[in-house]
Amino acid sequence: MSHDSPIAYFINFSIHEIPSVAYIAYEAGGTLYTNSEITFRFIKTDHPSLSVQYHARISAIKEHMLQSHVQVIVYPDYHLRYFKDLAGVKHVQVFHGISDKKYDYQNEVLEYDLFFIPGKEAYNRYEQRGLLKRGTGVLIGCPKMDRVFRGELQRDEMLRKLGLDPSNKTVLYAPTWVDKETNSSWKKFRCAFLHEKPENINIIVKLHPNLTRYRKDEVDIFRSELLRFENTRFFDLLPDIVPLMAASDVLIGDVSSVTREYLAFQRPFIFLSNKPSWIWNRKKISLWECGKVVRKPANIWSTVMETLLHPDKYMNSIHDRFIRTFFKPDGNASKRATNAMLSLIE
Numbered sequence: 338m339s340h341d342s343p344i345a346y347f348i349n350f351s352i353h354e355i356p357s358v359a360y361i362a363y364e365a366g367g368t369l370y371t372n373s374e375i376t377f378r379f380i381k382t383d384h385p386s387l388s389v390q391y392h393a394r395i396s397a398i399k400e401h402m403l404q405s406h407v408q409v410i411v412y413p414d415y416h417l418r419y420f421k422d423l424a425g426v427k428h429v430q431v432f433h434g435i436s437d438k439k440y441d442y443q444n445e446v447l448e449y450d451l452f453f454i455p456g457k458e459a460y461n462r463y464e465q466r467g468l469l470k471r472g473t474g475v476l477i478g479c480p481k482m483d484r485v486f487r488g489e490l491q492r493d494e495m496l497r498k499l500g501l502d503p504s505n506k507t508v509l510y511a512p513t514w515v516d517k518e519t520n521s522s523w524k525k526f527r528c529a530f531l532h533e534k535p536e537n538i539n540i541i542v543k544l545h546p547n548l549t550r551y552r553k554d555e556v557d558i559f560r561s562e563l564l565r566f567e568n569t570r571f572f573d574l575l576p577d578i579v580p581l582m583a584a585s586d587v588l589i590g591d592v593s594s595v596t597r598e599y600l601a602f603q604r605p606f607i608f609l610s611n612k613p614s615w616i617w618n619r620k621k622i623s624l625w626e627c628g629k630v631v632r633k634p635a636n637i638w639s640t641v642m643e644t645l646l647h648p649d650k651y652m653n654s655i656h657d658r659f660i661r662t663f664f665k666p667d668g669n670a671s672k673r674a675t676n677a678m679l680s681l682i683e
Contacts, residue, residue, distance in 0.1 A: 342366030343408035344678060347398070347416055352379050352576040353546055354413035354433035356481040359384050361411065361431065364480075364671035365678060368405065370398045379576050395419050402426075408682050415445050427451075427681040431674065434594025435459065435479060435662060437621050442466050447473070450681055453674055455479040458661040475677050478670030479663055481579060485601045487668035490583035496539070499570055499584060506645050507539040509585035511578060512609075513593035514547035520592035520621075522609035523548060523555075529634035531562050535642070539568045543581050545593070549573040587644055589637070592621055600627075600659045601666070605648045607631060607640055627654045 344367030346358040352375060359380070362369060368388040371377050377391035392398045399420060402410070410420055413433040420426065430452040432441050441459070446452045446468055454460045454476050463469050484490055493503040501507065510530060512523045523544075534540065542563060549556050560571050572581070578595060582588065587605045590596040596606065606628030610617070614630075628651050631640050644650075659666075665673075 345370055345402055345407040346411045348376050349373055352376050355576040357413040357431055357433040358411055360480045360483060361671050361674050362387050365675040409678050417448055429678055435597035436594040447471055451475055451677055453477045456662045456664045476664045477673040478665050480671040480674055482601045483668045483670050486666045490580055492583055495580050495584035501539045505537050505539045507585045508587055508641055509541045509581055510589040511543045511595045512591055514545040522591040522611050525611040526609045526634050527559055529637045533638055534566050541570045541581050543578050544573040546574055596624055597662055600662050603655055603659055605644050607644055627651050627658055
């Protein structure tokens with residue numbers, strides 16, 4: 338890894354996008370740029386060996402990139418518009434999540450010199466939408482999950498770091514934010530976790546950072562209520578959920594890239610549906626074949642206990658989705674990303 342690499346990365350205030358580029362930067366080198374003080378602080382704390390620059394104005398970031406002779410900029414979202422006027426610079430997109438939402442599959446990806454694709458299922462979806470016609474979509478895998486496939490995150494070790502008893506089964510609840518498409522289980526289901534919680538179950542709640550940004554009062558109340566119980570941990574402004582996934586025995590989710598990424602562990606799922614099945618877009622909830630779908634808040638804990646008692650019930654579906662979601666889960670996606678970017682320069 339070299340800080341003198343001609344590769345740069347841009348992240349705004351969306352702290353959950355940090356891991357998507359950080360683990361490429363460990364392999365490819367280069368500098369992470371941000372116009373957010375919060376993002377800057379998280380990178381300095383969580384990834385102290387990486388080079389990071391904070392500038393409040395995009396114009397100052399562009400100036401520094403030019404002075405540093407940056408040749409490639411990597412984005413975990415659609416931010417090319419800020420930098421597309423930089424002469425001689427190539428642009429690469431690596432999405433911050435593996436999602437079934439249509440947000441990932443927009444014509445805007447064609448504006449990039451390369452965009453990275455995590456697996457065969459995503460590749461097929463890009464192909465169906467005619468987004469591979471320029472040959473810029475490249476199958477590389479999922480860089481931020483490399484450490485999982487290399488066996489670097491162990492359940493018991495992660496739980497001990499969290500101060501939780503590894504002998505207890507651990508539930509991870511990770512709702513997406515309350516967006517305009519009403520994908521989130523937060524509004525309907527959050528209070529159910531505060532009633533009749535089994536004593537011998539660890540529960541970790543990890544919120545999408547946008548929930549705190551837009552619904553702070555609700556989040557504060559929930560946090561104080563949840564932490565009254567023993568064996569509970571709560572995270573809202575945390576960039577990296579992957580170590581929490583490693584600590585868990587079952588994920589409770591909704592429509593989120595978190596559910597796709599959890600396939601890397603091939604462990605049980607529970608899905609929370611906040612609306613009738615006939616309203617959902619089938620593609621958006623296709624992953625729900627991998628676990629029990631709960632439609633009534635009162636049924637959460639009974640479903641948790643049933644799932645923990647029969648963890649292999651949906652394992653065939655989970656394994657099938659795992660294969661389709663991750664291209665070459667060998668821990669080398671960051672190397673493939675690096676080689677693809679270097680080929681742009683050469």
